[in-house]
Amino acid sequence: MPAPGHGVSLEEQIDQWRSYLRRRQAIHSVDVAELEDHLREQVAVLVDAGLATDEAFLVAVKRMGDLDTLSREFAREHSDRLWKQLVVAPSDSGASRAAARTDAIVAFCLAVAAAVVIKAPALFGVQLDEDAGFYARNLSFFVLPLLTGYFAWKRRLDPGTLRWLAVAFVAAAVFANVYPFAPDGSTEVLTALHLPIALWLVVGIAYAGGRWGQVGGRMDFIRFSGELFIYYVLIALGGGVLTAFMAMMFESIGIDVEPFFASWLLPCGAVGAVVIASWLVEAKQSVIENMAPVLTSLFTPLFAAVLVTFLGALLWTGRGVDIERDMLLAYDLLLVVVLGLLLYSVSARDPRSSPGVFDVMQVVLVVSALLADAVALWAIAARITEFGFSPNRVAVLGVNLILLVNLAWSAVLYIRFLRGRGSFTGLERWQTDYLPVYAVWAAIVVIVFPPVFGYI
């Protein structure tokens, strides 16, 4: 250790250096501690070699390397940390503030465009209440192309990729509208439900902007999707409160706002809010980033407790699962929720930290969900011939199997990670690589199911 006379000033200098490092978002405090240990050792060695402490400090800092380059190297390795600063413009520079304003204006214009687009068919006599089927099938086309356009503009996509995205949308529009669906048939409902899922992948490719091939790019898209959902729910809640007040106040002066609400405010607000929510996620990432992991860590133990209790009750009472025709849908939704919890905690977790209690909880959650689903599948497999193969049942069964495969292999990888046999990166890779499977299945339901089942 340096001579006591210089000790104070060295500590001050190191404090200052540490606070410089801490300002870099890509360098976390644990890394600062590691670098500080290095710096101190270097200083000690130089002081032993005969340098004065302040000289030794200067040399040590110089050897550590230029802070900008260093923070860039850290950011390149820890791209997940950079994620929050990628799009959030630093508030101190004028140029980036202007860019943020342009971004806000573009997002607002696109939201207005989405509102106009959803009202456009009404000009040609296609009314929302009378042609619900048309609107349901085409819901994706009122907002997703605009959202894709927003990201294409933001990420400066090359024309080649853009052309493929456009082809995907046109092909989807053709399939959604040329099939002679029976009125209120189940294949029409299936198309309406699955088309957005298939097209969400197209939005994802635009969102990732050339990074779709990388695990990090797809993981960012998963984060984005979840946070968009949270923002959208928040906006919808706020909108609900607003309309409730509006209805109440106008009623007091004898004006009924319900027709205006049903034909203008609700549809325009619903599509516009998707674009606005996406923009908010992009602009306020660091705020919301703390929310999704909190929600996940709150509900993971609760869901795990419910599922374990359910399995316990099933074993204790020895009752079979009374599988109704639509019961499997409920199990699908359960698996989706569990997958969501898993995806979220995977995307928010630092892949370097070692396994903890929460990871065990996560595995318990996934395994118990798989067991519950296996029981339900067993029950339905026994009676599938009795029920027959309707398009709904095949779709629900297919989704169930896809989710089952996803979660089962995730559980295997997670357990391997807990036992120190594999890295967390393997789990991330599996989750992100599996994404296209959902889109492909959704595309199959949209394209193959209607003709196979006779458009019923």
Place this chain on the structure above:
Amino acid sequence: MEINKDLIAASSTPIVLAILAEEDSYGYAILQRVRELSGGRMEWTDGMLYPVLHRLERLGHVEARWEVAESGRRRKYYRITSQGRAQLAEERRQWQAVDATLRGIWQALFLPVPTSHSASAVPLPQGS
């Protein structure tokens, strides 16, 4: 002499893995070992070692743990994993192929090699 950046970046993985294959170590000591092995010819900017170590950790090639060093400070030690050893063997095969190719062409050219620029200017990790 200056070794170009790309070469330093490419060789950092095998060098770090090889040093860790000798024994568990930490950032400062790894850099000291690099200087020692290269006779001071490989100058890494100190800070740049850490992103490399973190990448190897993420890929599962090394494991890290915090310990209290004899100086009383907390220090992050790295240990090579069995996966890391496999990676090191693979890297070694690749670098030997590169080295053999270069040796072949140097001999074919009959280039007079200045002593300070000997073939060992880019030291291959001979650890493990």
